Amino acid sequence: MKTETASSTASTLLTSARSVARDFAAPHADAVDQESRFPIEAVNALKQAKLLSAYVPAELGGAGASLSELVDICDVLARQCASTAMVYAMHQIQVITIVEHALDHPWYRQYLKDLVEHQYLIASVTSEVGVGGEMRRSQCAVDINGSRFSLMKDATTISYGAQADDLLVTARRHPDAANSDQSLILVRKADYTLEQKGQWNTMGMRGTCSPPFLMTASGDVAQIMEVPFGAMSAQTVVPVSHLLWGGCWTGCASAAVNKARAFVRGQARAHPGTVPPTALRLAELVSMLQSLRTSVQACLTEYEQLSAEDNAANGVLSSIAYSLKMNNLKVDATQALPQIVIKALSICGILAYKNDTKFSMSRHLRDALSSMLMVGNDRILATNANLLLVLKDD
Amino acid sequence: MSKEQIRQVLKEHGKFSADIDTIADDADLYEAGMTSHASVNVMLALEDTFDLEFPDRMLKRSVFESINAINAAIEELTS
Numbered sequence: 317m318k319t320e321t322a323s324s325t326a327s328t329l330l331t332s333a334r335s336v337a338r339d340f341a342a343p344h345a346d347a348v349d350q351e352s353r354f355p356i357e358a359v360n361a362l363k364q365a366k367l368l369s370a371y372v373p374a375e376l377g378g379a380g381a382s383l384s385e386l387v388d389i390c391d392v393l394a395r396q397c398a399s400t401a402m403v404y405a406m407h408q409i410q411v412i413t414i415v416e417h418a419l420d421h422p423w424y425r426q427y428l429k430d431l432v433e434h435q436y437l438i439a440s441v442t443s444e445v446g447v448g449g450e451m452r453r454s455q456c457a458v459d460i461n462g463s464r465f466s467l468m469k470d471a472t473t474i475s476y477g478a479q480a481d482d483l484l485v486t487a488r489r490h491p492d493a494a495n496s497d498q499s500l501i502l503v504r505k506a507d508y509t510l511e512q513k514g515q516w517n518t519m520g521m522r523g524t525c526s527p528p529f530l531m532t533a534s535g536d537v538a539q540i541m542e543v544p545f546g547a548m549s550a551q552t553v554v555p556v557s558h559l560l561w562g563g564c565w566t567g568c569a570s571a572a573v574n575k576a577r578a579f580v581r582g583q584a585r586a587h588p589g590t591v592p593p594t595a596l597r598l599a600e601l602v603s604m605l606q607s608l609r610t611s612v613q614a615c616l617t618e619y620e621q622l623s624a625e626d627n628a629a630n631g632v633l634s635s636i637a638y639s640l641k642m643n644n645l646k647v648d649a650t651q652a653l654p655q656i657v658i659k660a661l662s663i664c665g666i667l668a669y670k671n672d673t674k675f676s677m678s679r680h681l682r683d684a685l686s687s688m689l690m691v692g693n694d695r696i697l698a699t700n701a702n703l704l705l706v707l708k709d710d
Numbered sequence: 711m712s713k714e715q716i717r718q719v720l721k722e723h724g725k726f727s728a729d730i731d732t733i734a735d736d737a738d739l740y741e742a743g744m745t746s747h748a749s750v751n752v753m754l755a756l757e758d759t760f761d762l763e764f765p766d767r768m769l770k771r772s773v774f775e776s777i778n779a780i781n782a783a784i785e786e787l788t789s
Contacts, residue, residue, distance in 0.1 A: 494727055494743025546740050635770035706753045710765050
């Protein structure tokens with residue numbers, strides 16, 4: 317009975333996501349890309365369908381969706397507009413972090429209820445001038461005065477910063493704290509200002525609108541999460557990011573592969589009785605996509621299992637072996653993604669190279685190239701190189 | 711004795727901004743500024759100092775989060 321209810325919720329969410337993708341993401345995807353503008357139509361539609369609060373537990377009014385369902389939603393959205401999917405993924409990373417680590421905290425409990433009602437969009441503020449994209453170090457610090465705090469952060473990038481409702485920010489716990497001693501703080505729209513310090517004119521993922529900003533914020537000390545960010549990072553933020561992005565990557569890859577499939581079918585129809593030469597390349601391509609999908613799915617299944625069982629006593633999620641595995645998923649998948657799109661491009665040939673045909677690969681390829689840079693694969697490999705100095709595979 | 715050796719290893723490889731002697735045996739080393747990168751160097755130096763190898767199951771945050779926790783792990787491996 318319970319399973320039936322859960323799966324019917326899942327299919328409802330996915331059906332809503334498909335409608336948003338088809339009716340609001342797809343029609344504007346090229347304009348979002350060309351103008352480097354926020355996919356406002358799709359995000360408003362996601363809000364309308366209450367998909368921003370999908371992961372919030374049912375007891376607080378949300379849909380109580382699983383991580384798998386969110387990964388599927390990212391995939392569905394990315395097939396039409398990778399920027400929309402990435403915005404959705406980044407928002408969900410913030411929601412999942414709050415649900416997993418602050419659900420018993422009265423201020424955050426109320427916030428989640430409000431999020432369900434108002435469908436707030438949350439942006440992440442982790443990068444910083446001086447530490448760059450290294451999420452586990454901060455220079456800025458929370459300055460507490462009585463029951464209030466103030467915080468200023470010079471962020472090298474805030475995706476959809478200008479369009480977000482609220483921000484989830486990393487900062488040192490207090491002005492004397494070490495740079496790895498971080499807190500996570502949610503700041504509300506009314507309590508912060510953002511001064512844009514540069515532009516977001518990139519090859520791809522142009523709709524995520526991620527320029528640098530100087531953020532000045534204040535709030536109630538209740539908004540400072542109690543759990544140290546280091547613990548949340550290993551158990552939740554990193555694996556969940558890689559898995560939700562995994563949904564975006566498989567969706568982006570599927571969009572390219574589906575164009576190649578349609579192209580090959582078209583050739584086959586024009587010459588019934590002969591298998592077009594491109595069909596062999598397509599067979600290879602579909603196998604590459606299957607490998608990408610399988611590796612995301614395997615890590616997703618394992619993570620959902622471990623996070624359901626996990627507790628402070630066994631701590632598998634905060635083990636070096638697990639970090640290595642999730643990092644490998646990120647590196648392997650993002651190396652595969654551009655290769656898949658390039659192969660799809662070579663199958664469709666000049667029609668894929670042109671910008672004004674239904675087989676155009678330009679946007680998919682430029683979006684795909686972002687994946688190996690955000691977060692940088694070299695940084696991740698350097699971390700793995702360090703971890704392998706002690707790991708033994710025993 | 712071994713806690714002093716652990717402190718020595720932390721002093722040389724933990725990259726703490728604070729004086730390691732002021733850090734209590736049960737204090738959280740990550741909060742005191744030990745990064746994941748530095749913690750790997752600490753693990754390597756502990757393996758060398760105590761002539762042992764931490765099995766993968768011990769290579770996790772909670773085992774290296776305090777001097778007491780490290781000491782307990784070393785005792786488990788050497789008993």
